Amino acid sequence: MKHRIVLAVIVRDDRVLLGHRAPTRAWYANCWDVIGGHIELGESSERALVRECHEELGITVQRYQPVPVTLSDAEIEPSAFPVTQWEGEIRNMAPEEHDALRWFGPEDLGQLHLADPVYVDWLQGLLKHFQG
Template sequence: MVARIPISVALLVRDGLVLLVHRHPARRWYPDSWSFSAGGHVEAGELPHEAVVRECFEELGVRVHDAVRVPMTISDPTLDVQAFLVTRWDGEPVNAAPEEHDDLRWFRPGELAGLKLAHPESLPNLLDAINRGYLTPPVI
């Protein structure tokens, strides 16, 4: 059995909107598609929630508070994805990783189905995370 690659991803949600990044067309995996706000490999000795905090800073320039784990369905059997809802952070998200992403945008829930998503099977989870982030602040 092949080991799955540990990945942590963030779903930044504010005022009922979710921040997605557009993966650069030159990316090897899932090019030219919209993806979670930030994410990447969990490094050796790092916990998934630590990875998501690091990735948000590296890719978006924000310092995350209170990342809450949420279910996420990903059909890629090579990945072990841990997703985190983020509703509090310091700073305004910017594209701090232009070699990885060529755009970032806030979307309303109704706009997501019309996007080319890196992981379309995650759409129900994305919508649920938006609702959680908008309706119920994370428990501290």
């Protein structure tokens, strides 16, 4: 059975917001990851996006669009959404999941320990698309 997840790619000023997953996490510990989580049974990916951004960052998403992504783990079925407009100030509302939040530019991504190696090229491509 595949695990359905939503990926919220928060983009601002040619940078992407990543959360550092706490070393104590059971899955993907001690690495940088996009914001997101499991899509609940009966929940749409868009609703999961809104919920996860509110739960983890304290923001209300206003502008987003779906983009394709295939992760290295074939057991994960991702739905990804770059978020380019939101209401509220970003803050770490889930410190048990992410022990830090930080903005990264495309030049930084190749130097990070990321949750999935496909993130480097994928996020660099998204940032290039959204360059202002």
